[in-house]
Amino acid sequence: QLQLQESGPGLVKPSETLSLTCTVSGGSISSSSYYWGWIRQPPGKGLEWIGSIYYSGSTYYNPSLKSRVTISVDTSKNQFSLKLSSVTAADTAVYYCAIDSSSSSYWGQGTLVTVSS
């Protein structure tokens, strides 16, 4: 069973870049049946899909965030990462990493990122 853990700064200043890493244990993330993604949840609100990257290398981002988001995978480290640039207070949220296949979904516990000066 895959286990995911998000890591990165819990506090980011406005206009700076939010960077998070998801480290996977319990198995290899290198599978053609997997795709890797990030989801966020502002305090007290619903889930928002940020973007996904597929085994083929194709990336797909939420159109509302596309200009600011980059998702990448490092299979040699069993990690994938999120970068979100030019953050504002509206980007304050719990950020989750997830690995999905057609029949399963593994999520990290989530990490709260606060945007504040």
Next chain:
Amino acid sequence: SYELTQPPSVSVSPGQTARITCSADALPKQYAYWYQQKPGQAPVLVIYKDSERPSGIPERFSGSSSGTTVTLTISGVQAEDEADYYCQSADSSGTYRVFGTGTKVTVL
């Protein structure tokens, strides 16, 4: 932007049946997935591909699809089923994922 619409809340007595709907134009073309989220926890997949149940998920959870609406049914609701539930699907091209607005299930 593409949206999946869910009722904000559903209340049900223990042992009864809860039904949560999720509506959107592209649902006849794209699979729906359902997640359960309890306070302070990450979401857990309870239904995939409209009606399939992952291993470890109780049989009381089931999913169905009809036209532009998908439904999560919890039969014989238990107190532990009190949670927020989110549907998730994709736009008509299958490119962009989207989550529903979420439904809070309260067990009376």
